[in-house]
Amino acid sequence: MSAKNKKTILLLLVAAVLLAVVPFFAKKGAEFGGSDDAGSVMVEEIKGEAYEPWFTPVIESLTGSELPGEIESLIFCVQTGIGVGVIAFLMGRFYERKKWEDKEEEKK
Amino acid sequence: MKNQKISWLAKAVYAAAAILAVAPTANAMHIMEGYLPPVFCIAWGIVCLPFLVFGFRSLNRRVQENRRSITLIAMAGAFVFVLSSLKIPSVTGSCSHMTGTGLGAILFGPCAVSVLGIIVLIFQAVLLAHGGLTTLGANCFSMAIAGPILSWLIYKGLSKTRINRRITVFLAASLGDLFTYCVTSVQLALAYPSAQGGVTASAVKFLGIFAPTQLPLAVIEGILTVVVVIALESFAKSELKAIDFEIEEEKE
Numbered sequence: 001m002s003a004k005n006k007k008t009i010l011l012l013l014v015a016a017v018l019l020a021v022v023p024f025f026a027k028k029g030a031e032f033g034g035s036d037d038a039g040s041v042m043v044e045e046i047k048g049e050a051y052e053p054w055f056t057p058v059i060e061s062l063t064g065s066e067l068p069g070e071i072e073s074l075i076f077c078v079q080t081g082i083g084v085g086v087i088a089f090l091m092g093r094f095y096e097r098k099k100w101e102d103k104e105e106e107k108k
Numbered sequence: 109m110k111n112q113k114i115s116w117l118a119k120a121v122y123a124a125a126a127i128l129a130v131a132p133t134a135n136a137m138h139i140m141e142g143y144l145p146p147v148f149c150i151a152w153g154i155v156c157l158p159f160l161v162f163g164f165r166s167l168n169r170r171v172q173e174n175r176r177s178i179t180l181i182a183m184a185g186a187f188v189f190v191l192s193s194l195k196i197p198s199v200t201g202s203c204s205h206m207t208g209t210g211l212g213a214i215l216f217g218p219c220a221v222s223v224l225g226i227i228v229l230i231f232q233a234v235l236l237a238h239g240g241l242t243t244l245g246a247n248c249f250s251m252a253i254a255g256p257i258l259s260w261l262i263y264k265g266l267s268k269t270r271i272n273r274r275i276t277v278f279l280a281a282s283l284g285d286l287f288t289y290c291v292t293s294v295q296l297a298l299a300y301p302s303a304q305g306g307v308t309a310s311a312v313k314f315l316g317i318f319a320p321t322q323l324p325l326a327v328i329e330g331i332l333t334v335v336v337v338i339a340l341e342s343f344a345k346s347e348l349k350a351i352d353f354e355i356e357e358e359k360e
Contacts (some may be wrong), residue, residue: 017332
């Protein structure tokens with residue numbers, strides 16, 4: 001990877017992090033809540049009456065309660081972990097292979 | 109030069125989003141379990157089926173042509189996993205998450221992504237009570253079909269022009285992300301038309317919740333997709349060539 005590309009990637013990553021972090025600090029009072037409600041609130045506003053979902057999520061009917069926040073974040077982490085694991089593993093392989101290929105070429 | 113262009117673009121979009129920051133607090137996400145009438149659930153499911161079948165076949169063909177394609181397919185799938193699991197605070201004071209489907213659409217076309225996308229949607233619907241099994245068809249259409257189609261069209265369209273390829277990738281991924289939530293709004297509006305103004309008025313209302321929150325996230329998704337594409341172009345040239353992906357040659 002050229003030095004220029006490295007710099008580009010670094011800059012892009014910094015920009016991405018800033019975009020995510022700045023709103024958090026800029027809007028201090030905001031809840032940033034897990035309000036899956038917003039959509040449903042709008043549905044109720046449009047219908048003009050309370051809306052009762054006609055189907056309960058499988059995991060909630062299995063456990064008989066709403067998914068606890070801690071468990072939810074655990075499963076979200078598992079999801080992230082699976083993704084990052086795969087990406088990191090493959091990128092690591094690609095990276096080492098490139099190094100190896102470059103060395104082979106030098107030998108020739 | 110390129111960096112400056114991209115960061116300038118990011119700044120502009122961010123400023124636009126900041127102006128819209130007065131929008132109501134809301135979460136832009138998938139349609140929740142039980143929130144679409146059964147007829148709509150079935151209809152969207154049927155719409156998705158041909159895409160899924162075709163996508164499954166196209167992935168199969170890719171792998172049969174060249175077994176090494178598996179690595180890139182896994183990479184695209186993992187990208188969807190990561191990006192759709194990260195809830196990110198947005199300028200509206202609420203959180204939303206990205207879709208991550210742009211990368212797959214650029215690499216493998218929109219149908220193939222529908223398969224990757226539905227895996228994630230099922231994971232979230234079953235384990236996280238996020239999205240839902242009854243709304244799977246509708247959510248699959250918005251996130252794993254409509255968004256990727258737009259990404260793919262933008263990518264193919266702009267690739268023919270002289271616009272810088274990284275900007276092309278950026279636009280494809282971020283607009284695809286944004287489009288996903290536009291489609292979600294329309295889907296909700298079709299099921300819940302307003303008493304006054306009907307579907308259109310209702311769509312505008314839903315869009316008012318989703319769009320401002322999603323805007324900065326769409327920019328982040330665009331940026332991350334560009335980063336992955338640069339990394340792949342540097343380290344996975346042979347895989348990219350195997351799937352006929354045009355590589356921008358590095359000028360050292």
